[in-house]
Amino acid sequence: MKQMKIEPLTRPDKIINYWKKEKTAVAFIIIFGIGYNTSAILGPIYQGKLIDALLRGDSLNEIAVLAVTFVLLIAAIQLTRYLKRFYTRRFANSTSATMRLMIYNNIMNKGFVDLQHENTGDLMTRALADVDLCVDGMRKFTTELFDTGVLMSAYFLTMLYYDVQITVIGALFIPVAMVIAEKLKNLIYQFSIDYRTKSSEITGMTYDFIDNAMLYRINGLEIKTQEKYDLELEDLQNKAIKASIFENSMQPIYNVVAMLGVIMVIYWGGSKVIAGSWTVGIFSTYMILFAALAAKVSNAAKLFNSVQKSRISWQRIKPYLTEYKTKNTALNIKKNHTTLNIENLTFAYPDAKENVIQNITMTAQQGEIIGITGAIASGKTTLGLALLGLYPYMGSIRLDNQELMDYSEYERSQMIAYLGHNPQLLSDTIYNNITLGSNEDITAVLRDVCFDTDLAAMPDGADTLVGNGGIRLSGGQQARIALARTLLNKRKIIILDDPFSAVDMQTEEKIITNLKEHYQDCLILLISHRLAIFSHIHRILFLHPDRTVEYGTHQELMEKSEIYAEIYNLQQLAGENNE
Numbered sequence: 090m091k092q093m094k095i096e097p098l099t100r101p102d103k104i105i106n107y108w109k110k111e112k113t114a115v116a117f118i119i120i121f122g123i124g125y126n127t128s129a130i131l132g133p134i135y136q137g138k139l140i141d142a143l144l145r146g147d148s149l150n151e152i153a154v155l156a157v158t159f160v161l162l163i164a165a166i167q168l169t170r171y172l173k174r175f176y177t178r179r180f181a182n183s184t185s186a187t188m189r190l191m192i193y194n195n196i197m198n199k200g201f202v203d204l205q206h207e208n209t210g211d212l213m214t215r216a217l218a219d220v221d222l223c224v225d226g227m228r229k230f231t232t233e234l235f236d237t238g239v240l241m242s243a244y245f246l247t248m249l250y251y252d253v254q255i256t257v258i259g260a261l262f263i264p265v266a267m268v269i270a271e272k273l274k275n276l277i278y279q280f281s282i283d284y285r286t287k288s289s290e291i292t293g294m295t296y297d298f299i300d301n302a303m304l305y306r307i308n309g310l311e312i313k314t315q316e317k318y319d320l321e322l323e324d325l326q327n328k329a330i331k332a333s334i335f336e337n338s339m340q341p342i343y344n345v346v347a348m349l350g351v352i353m354v355i356y357w358g359g360s361k362v363i364a365g366s367w368t369v370g371i372f373s374t375y376m377i378l379f380a381a382l383a384a385k386v387s388n389a390a391k392l393f394n395s396v397q398k399s400r401i402s403w404q405r406i407k408p409y410l411t412e413y414k415t416k417n418t419a420l421n422i423k424k425n426h427t428t429l430n431i432e433n434l435t436f437a438y439p440d441a442k443e444n445v446i447q448n449i450t451m452t453a454q455q456g457e458i459i460g461i462t463g464a465i466a467s468g469k470t471t472l473g474l475a476l477l478g479l480y481p482y483m484g485s486i487r488l489d490n491q492e493l494m495d496y497s498e499y500e501r502s503q504m505i506a507y508l509g510h511n512p513q514l515l516s517d518t519i520y521n522n523i524t525l526g527s528n529e530d531i532t533a534v535l536r537d538v539c540f541d542t543d544l545a546a547m548p549d550g551a552d553t554l555v556g557n558g559g560i561r562l563s564g565g566q567q568a569r570i571a572l573a574r575t576l577l578n579k580r581k582i583i584i585l586d587d588p589f590s591a592v593d594m595q596t597e598e599k600i601i602t603n604l605k606e607h608y609q610d611c612l613i614l615l616i617s618h619r620l621a622i623f624s625h626i627h628r629i630l631f632l633h634p635d636r637t638v639e640y641g642t643h644q645e646l647m648e649k650s651e652i653y654a655e656i657y658n659l660q661q662l663a664g665e666n667n668e
């Protein structure tokens with residue numbers, strides 16, 4: 090069978106486009122759907138003929154021919170039914186895959202600021218659950234359109250052929266049942282919304298409790314959290330019951346209303362048999378068709394319900410169904426000597442009133458290590474993020490004489506490596522945490538971050554599992570594995586945000602020596618609170634709480650900045666006392 094290929098969809102926010110995209114499957118659904126549903130009426134007709142043949146006492150031969158035709162007909166009907174179902178499933182699977190592709194692409198292309206506000210994992214999980222519900226509704230709609238719409242029309246037309254009066258009067262109750270179904274759908278919709286909203290809230294809550302289980306336990310909040318969770322679950326259960334009662338109790342009501350017409354059918358149909366204008370076979374065929382038509386009303390109601398339910402899911406996923414974006418991966422970066430020129434750099438977070446960074450001017454180049462330090466909340470991390478080009482800024486950041494914002498996002502990612510506060514370790518081996526799936530030799534980076542001796546003591550070496558978030562490693566080990574990952578992925582500029590806070594000072598000094606020796610083809614920007622190693626690096630940017638800055642070598646800052654000298658001397662003293 091041909092392999093299914095999932096392609097992006099243009100205007101994915103228009104639901105009709107999913108049917109248009111699956112043209113071939115939809116065409117087969119139409120062919121087999123109409124084929125199955127129109128031929129389905131032949132079943133009762135032949136059954137009636139068979140009854141009449143038996144009652145008339147036709148020859149065995151004639152009855153046998155009728156019986157074989159009847160069986161072959163049923164087999165053919167079932168085959169078209171199978172093919173219709175097959176293509177409906179195929180349509181649903183393809184649609185589900187397309188929606189997932191589009192949502193994944195949307196989330197992966199969200200800007201850094203948007204992603205910071207959302208938990209991408211939770212978002213994706215919730216969106217995928219909604220895709221399943223939405224596609225399920227679309228599948229049912231597609232199926233029922235034929236199994237209910239076409240079949241009901243086929244039954245109705247055949248019944249009209251047998252008797253117009255009985256059919257029109259007997260079937261009068263059917264639209265009544267359908268109007269009731271239509272009216273009640275809003276009620277069902279409301280209860281369904283309440284249930285889905287709660288269910289989504291609880292999913293978020295569950296993730297929070299799992300992620301922060303240790304935090305709640307350590308702070309003695311475990312029981313309180315559990316109680317809160319139990320209450321929410323109870324509420325969810327109540328909402329689920331209400332939604333389910335309304336959804337399921339409606340169908341018998343539609344059925345009973347629709348079946349009221351059968352009284353007329355028995356009365357008039359029976360009279361026709363007695364009068365001799367109908368045979369028993371025709372009466373039997375007619376009764377089967379009427380009962381099937383009335384029963385189909387509940388399917389029509391089911392269709393309304395499932396369309397309502399999937400409408401809720403559709404509304405929720407619609408904002409994520411945006412045009413497919415392809416990353417621009419053209420690379421136009423210079424391989425020459427790296428230079429960084431920052432001029433009057435000023436930055437404020439979106440929606441914030443005050444600048445976090447103001448008028449920073451500095452230059453640096455390949456082969457240098459530049460320290461960035463300053464008081465708490467003076468803007469060190471912010472400067473690191475601004476240099477990644479993640480936020481719009483004022484002033485100028487020129488990398489190799491080209492403005493940072495004039496590079497594409499992809500080019501920036503190929504020029505700048507970044508290590509943030511959080512080591513962000515995967516629950517995997519040390520090797521995979523450093524290579525992130527690529528097949529590379531990690532010996533050099535392990536040596537550069539002084540992890541070679543740690544590794545030698547581990548029985549499984551680089552195959553040692555680090556546990557969830559690196560829990561099986563010390564803080565210093567986690568930090569150095571994260572640093573090794575950044576170094577393996579080295580770029581022209583490497584920004585390291587406080588990588589040594591969990592590392593002892595001697596190891597920190599050794600790592601700095603390695604960085605100076607082995608990364609001369611890079612420019613390293615090192616954000617740190619610890620000034621001890623600053624005497625070994627090239628220059629330091631010192632950020633003051635009033636947003637003014639000083640920039641110079643360690644020696645220059647020791648001479649011109651009283652605060653810098655004071656902090657450095659205090660830290661030296663503390664270091665000596667600790668020895």
Ligand SMILES: Nc1ncnc2c1ncn2[C@@H]1O[C@H](COP(=O)(O)OP(=O)(O)OP(=O)(O)O)[C@@H](O)[C@H]1O
Pocket residue numbers: 438441445463464465466467468469470471472
């Ligand atoms: N995403 C953000 N949105 C708005 N304001 C922010 C955001 N991130 C940080 N800030 C604010 O910017 C200021 C500087 O924060 P930043 O994290 O850059 O300081 P820092 O010098 O790195 O601090 P620390 O030494 O504590 O790591 C703080 O006042 C902080 O509240």
